Amino acid sequence: MADVAKLAGVGKMTVSRLLSGSANVSKDTADRVHRAIRMLNYQPNELARSLRSVHSNTIALILPYLYDPFFATCAHAVSTVASQHGYSVLITTSNEKTEEEQKQASLMLRRRIDGMIIIPAPHGDGYLRGGEFARVHVVTMDRPAADTRFDSVVVNNRGGTRAGVTHLIEHGHHRIAFLGLNKSLYTMQARYSGYREAMSKAGLQPESYVECTSEEATVTTVHSLLTESKPPTALFAANNLTMRYLLHASKVLKIDIPGQIALAGFDDFDIADVLQPALTVVRQPVYQIGEMAANLLFQRISRGEYPTKGHRVVLPVELVIRRSCGCDPQGISNVRGKPQAVAQNDDED
């Protein structure tokens, strides 16, 4: 920068001012400076800029995995919004491990990020209460934060599941099993609650939570489930991955869907409508989750104050009825299924 200033015959400050647009610079000198910048191919050092000013124009994004399409889509949304605000995104994966998440979070702090968006690992975000996080803006998504200071964006897990399970009940099913991943995940618990509510409301007995840990294990689990004395006649898959395990198991065990067993699940995905049969699912607004989280974060950043109470945003979901639940085939014009809004209840999640 000193070189530019010298070449243009001005002080460094004039160059600085011109670049940040903070003060008025006469048309004449501005031109000279611009030319000098071109000549020398000058690029400002953002590092030095961040060191001097307080903000780094960088936010951190910490999530469990990147190869999960749900998380990746959230990340894409965050990245897009950040870009629009002129911010960069430092991304890291926690592999659902608290220690990794915490380690990365404090590394980010040392890098002086202006804010962070986290999909917290189960039980793990207590560290956010620590003093070092007192002066950072934090927003969590998909799962709420333990610390109520922070904003979080979640979807209507309970209501959505209730709608999905209720739909299965309306098909005449009495014994419906709920299959999910690791029980300690917030989303799994919320969805299981929705399942129990739907069953109870219909006067049915909720079954206990069935945990699917792997593709292979799920085959065994489903097999034993179906050879019980009173086997379920319908299954609800708590998320994408569970659904995949289930589909694999149903293929291996040669289960006819929806003839023998009806099926519905939480979270829509790319080829859910192309499968045989097309899957009935609760669709969540994946991109919007990330978008909303990022917007909340930038809102906080621009306000600059650290509120004592965070807000929990609950995004609505919709039931997409296709064929795996037992509904009739639909015409070509409606091959994607007709989304059906799920009543939104503000205090739900």
Add this chain to the structure above:
Amino acid sequence: MADVAKLAGVGKMTVSRLLSGSANVSKDTADRVHRAIRMLNYQPNELARSLRSVHSNTIALILPYLYDPFFATCAHAVSTVASQHGYSVLITTSNEKTEEEQKQASLMLRRRIDGMIIIPAPHGDGYLRGGEFARVHVVTMDRPAADTRFDSVVVNNRGGTRAGVTHLIEHGHHRIAFLGLNKSLYTMQARYSGYREAMSKAGLQPESYVECTSEEATVTTVHSLLTESKPPTALFAANNLTMRYLLHASKVLKIDIPGQIALAGFDDFDIADVLQPALTVVRQPVYQIGEMAANLLFQRISRGEYPTKGHRVVLPVELVIRRSCGCDPQGISNVRGKPQAVAQNDDED
């Protein structure tokens, strides 16, 4: 840091040395400093550290989309390797647009990143020849770089496609169509070459490239393809997305696979083996692409020199035979299909 030094009764340099482990510090003073650090809850400022030293311990990752599972998995690998090396990753999406990519790339440069990994948009990486990139380490993946100074990691697109198409030919098909995305993508061109080679070698006439731009358009395209005077009896989908379009079209048009039309594609994905029929695909080592790219980058960073000639690494692919090609159903033990190595040819890509 000055506070820590004062509290411990030492100079700032001692603290600095202790933290970076660059020189020996006596056990005695080290303890005092450590205690002071605890007391004051001192966290080093990585920004200042980067400004002073030459390296920022940060790399940039620029890719088209994050919601594409292929790209996301590459990103996950990069993030994991970077973490192992103590590096952070600045991520951005280009949306396959050259301008966005270039803009982000130079922003990264101003942030003084130590290296960058790019999945370059078509035609777009000429800017990498610019002088500002002379002092950065760059590795591209999935697609080669225009500038031969840089390393790149690609897979055996041509050989893999040749193997897949040849397999279809061995099933007795003579008219095989090749469907892909935007023709200007490197991978599409390489795969189309492989297709033509396989056809020519078998004495068959390669069909022209069929471009699938959207789900809806593909329905129309496939329909007109199949109502030609001599319609193809087999289709090869050049990637994941094309395959999805194709599956959608085959559902809408009620095409029986593999009875009416045989099908194979490039790039395996999560539920390809669960579909009816299970898909025969060329599987590429997605995670390894990102891993290898990151390793190459860190290798370059640690060497510190900027070579004039980059190396192109070609990763092998394998043909996973399932049912959509017309092969017989396989037992449960082999439901994932049996991968079959594709002969690797060093100068292929």
Add this chain to the structure above:
DNA sequence: CTGTTAGCGCGTTCAT
């Protein structure tokens, strides 16, 4: 083994 000096490249604060 440890302290001192001198910047890294900027922006803030004062002066002009």
Add this chain to the structure above:
DNA sequence: ATGAACGCGCTAACAG
């Protein structure tokens, strides 16, 4: 409207 100092937090280069 512009320039000169000073300092952000840290480390490289020399001292001792």
